[in-house]
Amino acid sequence: MAAPQNRRSVFLGRLPLPERNYLADALRTETTGGVLLLVAAVTALIWANTPLHGSYETVRSFHLGPAALGLDLSLQHWAADGLLAVFFFVAGIELKRELVAGELRDPKAAILPVVAALCGMxxxxxxxxxxxxxxxGSLGGWAVPTATDIAFALAVLAVIGTALPSALRAFLLTLAVVDDLFAILIIAVFFTSKLNFAALGFAVVGLAVFWLLLRKGVRGWYVYVPLAVVNWALMYNSGVHATIAGVAMGLMLRCTRHEDEEHSPGEHIEHLVRPLSAGLAVPLFALFSAGVAVTGGALADVFTRPETLGVVLGLVVGKAVGVFGGTWAAARFTRAELNPDLKWPDVLAVAALAGIGFTVSLLIGELAFGDDAVLAGEVKAAVLVGSLTAAVVSGALLKMRDNKYKKLTADEERDEDEDGIPDIYEEHNPEFHLRMAAKYEARAAEHRRLAELAAGRTTQDDGRA
Known part of the structure; x- marks a missing residue:
């Protein structure tokens, strides 16, 4: 009998096995990269607040690159415009995959994370x-607290040792992907100054060539890497933020598999580039951007100056209220209902975790207040304070439910028949039940044999006595 058409879908329910495996692989890299990001941020803060702070400024303001091509940039600038293009390239692939094969492929399923992300911004x-x-205060920093840093959020999870069920992790990852998309749009629309239409035109041509080569099936990193660098340089000189080139090229990759493919080109390239993004590009950006002078007076100013207070409250309060409220509204007024194993406080904890806005928030802060070095530094300090506060609050909320999470995760991981597929995904498979029955019968037979041996030894001992 066909399922009724008005059946409600389960929000934060169990993921399909391929999605779960993909998510697990992605989060391992993101978590490791997040720990490196945390180390880089702490290193930058220590370096900038010790007698060696002069060397920190010297290093990050060191210029290199061909001036004739408009690329004589400081190391800090290279990290923000160059290395983060790699980060946004991976974000573009993630978004494409979510649109064609992930949580966003079904409009009915996509509405919840999209609404949550929009409200969370x-x-x-x-x-x-x-x-x-x-x-x-200045309204120029309105976009600073709108971003979520998935790598840093997962690093917090790794540090506090909380085992989130895969559905909650998937929700956080999908939320961050949608969040990245809107952050990219904000950067492209609101932080593009003077346009060089000649460079922009050549950049569009370069992207079209990139797309055409992909469609023709041309292979070879020696073709695409130089072309990607040229497209990035043209986009940078056009006046549009250079990271947009990375996103555009990521979205062009095919993320659906053909019958003869184990992985799609997008999945394959993401697997190769993600460690570079999470392990090198983002940590180096943090190293050169997070080094702000932190003194008692500076911390006090964070809570008194309207721009910085707005950033802190936006990250800590605005993100939690926005993500939770958007999620609740979507679940209330659509056909989705919460997984019965989870509670709304769990969603609130993940919503609070979304207040960690480190990487993209720092980037938008630099773009918004680049003309005022003092205010830009104070806004960076506010991002650090707000992200740290959000991490502490969400960590406390998650710890309160830690035992429940561990039980759910253990249920997801159990594989008693040792076939490599978690038992929970085989509960309706007759072969699984036959294997399990045979396994239990074998255990029972072994217990009977041991009992008979023990009884035999007892009889022999009685006879000797």
Whole structure:
């Protein structure tokens, strides 16, 4: 009998096995990269707040690159515009995969993370705007608290040792992917200054060539890597933020598998590039961007200056309220219902975790207040304080449910028939039940044999006595 058409879908329910395996592989790299990101941020803070702070400024302001091509940039600039293009390239592939094979491929399933992400960006922006307007501050930083840093969020999970079920992790990852998309749009629309239409035109041509080569099935890194660098340089000189080139090329990759393929080209390239992004590009960006002077006075200013207070409240309060409120509203007014194994406080904990806005928030802060070095530094300090506060709050909320999470995760991982597929995915498979029955019968037979041996030894001992 066909399933009724009005059946409600389960929000944060069990993922399909291929999605679960993909998610596990992706999160291992993101978690490791997040730990490196955390180490890089701490190193930058220590370096910038010790007697060696002069060398820190010297290193990150060191210029290199061909001036004739408009690329004589500081190391800090190279990290923000160059290395983060790799990060956004991976984000583009993630977004493409989610659109064609992941949580976003079904509009009905996609509406929940999309609404949650939109509300999770709109509410922090409104919080910042309200604080800045009330205090007479600049409205230029409204976009700073709108971003979520998935690598840092997963690093927090790794540090506090919380075992989130795969559905919650998938929700956080999908939320961050959608969040990245809108952050990219914000950067492209609001932080593009003067346009060089000649460079932009050549960049569009270069991207078209990149797309055409992919469609023709041309292979070879020696073709695509130089072309990608040229496209990045053209996009940088056009006045559009250079990371947009990375996103555009990531979205062009095919992320669906053909019958004769084990992995799609997008999955294969993401597997190769993700460690470079998570293990090198993002940590180096943090190293050259997170080094702000932290003194008692500077920390006090974070909570008194309207721009910085708006960033902190936007990340800590705005993100949690926006993501949770958007999720609740989507579940309330659509056909989705919460997984019965989870509770709404679990969603609130993940919503609070989304307030860790480190990487993209720092980038937007630099773009928004690049003309005011003092305010830019204070906004960076506010991003650090807000992200740290969000990490502590979400960590405390997650720890309160840690034992429940561990039980759910253990159920997901159990593989008693040792066939490499978790038992929970085989509960409706007759062959699985036959294997399990045979295994239990073998165990029972072994127990009977041991009992008979023990009884035999007891009889022999009685006879000797």
């Amino acid at each position: 709109a509410v922090p922006a409104l919080v910042y705007t309200a604080v800045a307007t009330t205090g007479g």
